[in-house]
Amino acid sequence: MKDIKILAVDDIEANRVSLQYLIQEYLENVELVLASSGEEALKITYKEEIDIIILDVQMPGLDGFDTAKYLKSNPRTQNIPIIFLTAAFKKEEFQQKGFQIGAIDYLTKPIENHQFINKLNLYIEVIIKNKQLEAVNDNLYKALQKEIELKEQVQKQQLELIEQSKMAALGEMIGNIAHQWRQPLSLITTCASGVKLNLQLGIDDKNETLASMQKIMNTSQDLSETIDNFRDLSYKEKLAKFNLSEIINKSIKAKEHLISENNIKVVTNLDDTIELTNLPNSLVQALVNLIHNSKDALEKSDLQKYIFIDSYINKDNLIEIIVRDNAGGIKTEYINKVFEPYFTTKHQAHGIGLGLNITYKVINDSMYGKIKINNTKFTYQDNEYEGAQVKITLPFKI
Ligand SMILES: Nc1ncnc2c1ncn2[C@@H]1O[C@H](COP(=O)(O)OP(=O)(O)OP(=O)(O)O)[C@@H](O)[C@H]1O
Ligand SMILES: [Mg+2]
Structure with a gap:
């Protein structure tokens, strides 16, 4: 594949042929696309990636200036460098108009072949450099994007870990509560079943019942305190x-x-x-x-x-x-x-x-x-x- 694609627009066939000859002869890395009118040029630029446009000024239908205006008004084509090349519109005011529309150069014929090729070469070099820079930029952007993705992934993993450790902490906390509650609960059960048994057997030992009740109350108090302790602890x-x-x-x-x-x-x-x-x-x-x-x-x-x-x-x-x-x-x-x-x-x-x-x-x-x-x-x-x-x-x- 060639490095650069140039679109040359001229209604006169002889001009197109001589341009084709010049470019093929002197510029190796260039692919040339030809158009015989402004309209055709616009169509081509919609379909193909063009790097430079060499544009005739005087053409039937859309002339060079209008074609350039269309190109500049379309985001897809507005950055393609335009070089006007004309034999008829040599006056200063036309040149100015060309530059105003946004052309990078305005060349008038007759132009010496070497001079023309040298200029074209210069622009081609700049465009190639630009392309290389864009590629570097693109790579940098991709690398950056990758890094951002990686960071997001790490963040996600960290969040998952936090979530896991929260669950582990919760498990530990439940273990702690079980640990603190097991003994008091079994004491309460023992006291309560003792009182129940006494009642069932008709044993009326007031003192023992009172002592058991007191134990139940003390132990319940103990349970409520452990809850307070855990609440305090769980709030970090x-x-x-x-x-x-x-x-x-x-x-x-x-x-x-x-x-x-x-x-x-x-x-x-x-x-x-x-x-x-x-x-x-x-x-x-x-x-x-x-x-x-x-x-x-x-x-x-x-x-x-x-x-x-x-x-x-x-x-x-x-x-x-x-x-x-x-x-x-x-x-x-x-x-x-x-x-x-x-x-x-x-x-x-x-x-x-x-x-x-x-x-x-x-x-x-x-x-x-x-x-x-x-x-x-x-x-x-x-x-x-x-x-x-x-x-x-x-x-x-x-
Ligand atoms: N003061 C102590 N005198 C003798 N042995 C002890 C003493 N403290 C701890 N131990 C021994 O250490 C073991 C572990 O104690 P730890 O407090 O971790 O658990 P636990 O008391 O058995 O149960 P939990 O505290 O969960 O109710 C006890 O089972 C006991 O054998
Ligand atoms: Mg213990």
């Missing part, structure tokens, strides 16, 4: 400055009835001056889980049951919270597994093994802290004890 808790002792005491209070029912003594040794900026509700959730675990472990103990909670600033200027009990500790073969999700040594009704996993995530991921668990031996009021100890380390600010 905001950072707040808070007093550590207040939050520790709030956590103990949240489990108060379980603690007193099981005759557990909570011994605190807190630095009341510690103020930190972090997530207070998340910390309550973490501490409540630890207290709950100690309570579960202590349930079977015959000794005086203790939960010790200390808070202080360590030598690295970090806050430390220690939760310790005297329930005997965790079996060594389990100690590396306790933070894993769904690891439990408890009966299904008492635990699903999420408490420490949630606590680990809360402390590490949300609060930028650290949590460790180990067994410890210690003396309290001249008695030697053994138990599990959880150490939480937190920064003052996140």
Whole structure:
């Protein structure tokens, strides 16, 4: 295929033939299309991609000027360069008219062959360069388009991932709720069926019924508090400055009835001056889980049951919270597994093994802290004890 297509328009056949001869002789990469009138020229430009038009001025029907005007008024053809070539309309005013219409050149005959070919060559070069630029532009545009498409795809994938992680978070949240609710619900059922059985058997033990009702009320209160905690957490808790002792005491209070029912003594040794900026509700959730675990472990103990909670600033200027009990500790073969999700040594009704996993995530991921668990031996009021100890380390600010 030739690089350039030229349309030559002239009503006189001899002129067309001599143009054809010249172009074929001197310009290799040019395909020539001939038209004998303005009308024919317009028809051709509608059908073919023309790069340059050489246009005679004086023609019957549509003359060169009118043909040029039509070409310039049509968006499809308005950018085709027009060169007028005339023997009759040589005067300055015609030249001006030609340029006004938008021609790039106005050549008058007689014109020396070489001069004409040189000029044509110059225009051809410019047009070829333009075409190359357009091709580069086109490629750039396509590359850009591709990049935009890719970006959109990545964005879409990211949105899908967010959606997936939302679903995962929802699943985790439901798991958490199940974890927090299982034990209280089974307690309520046990109390209620006890009262029912007594009634069915005609046993009228007012005190036992009252105690069961009280347990049901306390436990329901517990359930409603966990709902509040979850609501607070699911709203992506905001950072707040808070007093550590207040939050520790709030956590103990949240489990108060379980603690007193099981005759557990909570011994605190807190630095009341510690103020930190972090997530207070998340910390309550973490501490409540630890207290709950100690309570579960202590349930079977015959000794005086203790939960010790200390808070202080360590030598690295970090806050430390220690939760310790005297329930005997965790079996060594389990100690590396306790933070894993769904690891439990408890009966299904008492635990699903999420408490420490949630606590680990809360402390590490949300609060930028650290949590460790180990067994410890210690003396309290001249008695030697053994138990599990959880150490939480937190920064003052996140
Ligand atoms: N204070 C503790 N003393 C002894 N063992 C503990 C103590 N805390 C945790 N464990 C052990 O670690 C296991 C995992 O604890 P975790 O809190 O993750 O789950 P869970 O208490 O079994 O169930 P859930 O918390 O979901 O109700 C417990 O089953 C228990 O064996
Ligand atoms: Mg637990």
